[in-house]
Amino acid sequence: MDASLKKPRTIARRDADRAWDVVVIGAGPAGAVAAHEAARRGAEVLLVDRKSFPRRKVCGGCLNDAAVTALSDIGLSSWLDTLGAPRTQRLELATRGRRLALDLPGMGIAVSRERLDEMLVAAAAEQGASFLPETRALVEGIEKGYRRVRLEQGHEVVEVAARVVILATGLGSRLAAGEETLDTTVERRSRIGLGAAIESSEGDYPPGAIFMNVAHTGYVGVTRLEDGRINVAAALDVERTRREGADGAIGRILDEAGAAPIRDLSSADWQGTPLLTRRTRQLAAERLFVIGDAAGYVEPFTGEGMEWAIRSGLAVAEPAIETVGGWRPELERRWSRIHAHVVTGRQWKCRVLATLLRHPRMIDVSLRILSASPRISNGLVNWMVPRRVRP
Secondary structure: OOHHHOOOOOOOHHHHOOEEEEEEEOOOHHHHHHHHHHHHOOOOEEEEOOOOOOOOOOOOOEEOHHHHHHHHHOOOHHHHHHOOOOEEEEEEEEEOOEEEEEEEEEEEEEOOHHHHHHHHHHHHHHOOOEEEOOOEEEEEEEEOOEEEEEEEEOOEEEEEEEEEEEEOOOOOOOOEOOOHHHOEEEOOOOOEEEEEEEOOOOOOOOOOEEEEEEEOOEEEEEEEOOOOOEEEEEEEOHHHHHHHHHHHHHHHHHHHHOOOOOOOHHHOOOEEEEEOOEEEOOOEEOOEEEOHHHHEEOOOOOOHHHHHHHHHHHHOHHHHHHHHOOOOOHHHHHHHHHHHHHOHHHOHHHHHHHHHOOOHHHHHHHHHHHHHOHHHHHHHHHHHOOOOOOO
């Protein structure tokens, strides 16, 4: 791990005395990959996050084959090796007491977001990006051809100039002052996300698999992480969760699906998300691009969420570098087209699956069919799980 991450950097007046080529706000996979790629191409990059690192996030903890391949393609395969993350070789579906195991193609891994995000930030720092954790950022207006960004760290406040800002601020975040066209709309029936990493013996959830447990009020994914904990991530009905609490709602889904119970749910340190499924009206403004979950989100299934984040972080690098050389209004439309091609156009599969997962009886029938036909089941897995990322 990069030594510079062990001692958090503080903002300084000198940050305001220079013009950054690129300021990236949000250091999850989308923002860290964008910072890595912009810095690798020679830009002076400032990466900002409001949390201290390492930090936890609600996440399924899965990188699918396409995401692993994408990171390897930009030279991060050795970094991934340092994580010691177990491969995810099969998907185990459970609903209404019926189970089906499907072999997963390619080279997916299960990894905690604490380790993954810290690794990606360290890789960006190695390319020359400056990292500023524990810092709130607000994108402001245009002044003399630069975006102004207000940075707050404790009582210290500075305003920096950026030739381009990349927003990777996650679900439900305020994007930019005065940019109402960047607001998001939430799907009416959207669920919320809940997650925790729980100390547990191997038992019923050994490494090497993604366990997906489905009931009519939501679904619960379980994976074994690199440090031996189990990662529990759920998409849940809002009202049921409000009535029963996180551990009650998740325990009921596991029971209804016929899955193995998880001990210590009541003592887990649960984290939540805003409503999941949403769409951002516009993905760019002058000298400003929106990527990652902030650009829109659909309930994921087997690691697609981080794949989409990585895809957008990779793809935004080229228009961002062009913006460093000078802004053209056409770049707004261009980023919308690129994002539609590499992310939005691929999310429809998860929309179909999210609809199907609301009807466990349909899942039950599907499992019966898949159990009887390995050829159909293999075809379904290959359809669900992409193999490579090509922006």
